[in-house]
Amino acid sequence: MNYDPLVSSHVSPSLPMPSTYWHSTHSCKSYPSLSDDIKTDYLIIGGGYTGLSAAITLAEAGKSPVLIDAHSIGFGCAGRNGGFVLSGSGRMALSAIEAKWGKETAKGMQGEFDGAVHLLKKRISQYDMQVDFCEGPYYKLAHNAKQATHLHNAARKQKNLFGVHSNLLSQNDVEGNFAIKNTFGGVQVDGACLHPLKLADEYARTATTLGALLYYDTPALSLNKHTDTYTVTTPTATIHAKNVLIASNAYTPKQFHVAVDNKQFPVQSSIFVTTPLTTQQRDITGLNKPMSFMDTRMMKYYYRVLPDGRLLFGGRGAVLGKHSDNDSEKARLYKAMTKSFPALDGIAMTHFWSGWVSVSFDDMPRIFIDAEPNGSLGYAMGYCGSGVSFAAHAGMRLAQRMLDEGKNEIDLSLPLYQSALPTFPFATFRRMALRGLYQWAKVAER
Ligand SMILES: Cc1cc2nc3c(=O)[nH]c(=O)nc-3n(C[C@H](O)[C@H](O)[C@H](O)COP(=O)(O)OP(=O)(O)OC[C@H]3O[C@@H](n4cnc5c(N)ncnc54)[C@H](O)[C@@H]3O)c2cc1C
Incomplete structure (x- = not known):
């Protein structure tokens, strides 16, 4: 049974490892599970990029954070994504942010998005992280004539207003x-x-080297406040924490804590990987070096050429977790690939997997804390499928918001920080609406 955040009570440590191309090409270091009760000033729940980055920031500031994750490193999106490093997060382009909040806010948001890519590169170099980082062109492709005009206009505006070259x-x-x-x-x-x-894996290594304590196979089952501490129960221990950072993102169970319940919508994205392209296939398609693509459909297709010459192709996944590995899902995505690249029809699919991305109601992620005199509860989530660089930035910002000395570095007037994630109205009907949207896209976005 696959994990489904709107069905399962929590991520169980006994769930199988994801069957990704990434897991088949890299083994992560394993960490112990928590067996004894523990007290800490900073507890992080969730050990993907957000949580591990928060642990690094807290440890760099001389604190001793404790991080727990329900499963292994990369069980969530951190081990399932496409590996595209993008400047941006949420679903609003800078031009849309400018139209809603004005130019200064859009510039501030651009600073956060570019800052995320900068942070990633800085840490890779500072901590000598081996992550197969490779630069190459990124193409945004229009799926109809109207979108082509829109893309070109937006690119001109981005250049004039924000200095983005394209x-x-x-x-x-x-x-x-x-x-x-x-x-x-x-x-x-x-x-x-x-x-x-x-x-x-490299974030985890860095966090432990700096002094953070990491426990995997340790799901948080409940989170409650008792006078001046938060109490988190796990299957084998109780944790007393002054401050709690929720970094479980789309993998957060449906009923976990009032601060995050119904604040985001977990939606599946799926990916398949092919065998390495032959020389002839590379010559015909032009897919002959590391490069990445995304189209303009609302249900975007994204693809990249891997360093070993395989094609990674992704798009929307099944509505329900129990259908994520269905043959029909694989066939739908494969058909979308051959429609774009008829020359690749027949190429073998070697890996297929899905993961949950966290969609916020207003397309804007949030890094929010509820500060009280005796400790804070905070979260970072709602990246809408764009978090390889941004999640770590958000984790850093979440940690900074909990640290007196870090707060001044943040422009709290930006929409990322100003308010909590809005609650989804009619939350129970989210999946029904999603099904309707997929039906519409099937016709409108062929
Ligand atoms: C198929 C797919 C493709 C994607 N491609 C890209 C891309 O190319 N570029 C890009 O920028 N973004 C991409 N994304 C999005 C990106 O991967 C995410 O935004 C990012 O990884 C989020 O990191 P995170 O640490 O917040 O969450 P996650 O990595 O999902 O980590 C959450 C962790 O919380 C743990 N957890 C959940 N509940 C509990 C609990 N109760 N107790 C303890 N632990 C718990 C889970 O086990 C999990 O490890 C993609 C996502 C998917 C699914």
């Missing part, structure tokens, strides 16, 4: 470079990719 590509440019069908032009920007599971 190359505008016509339909002919795209077809000249790649044998991709059904695209109407696009833009090319600088991009980068990495091995996401190695990144999680």
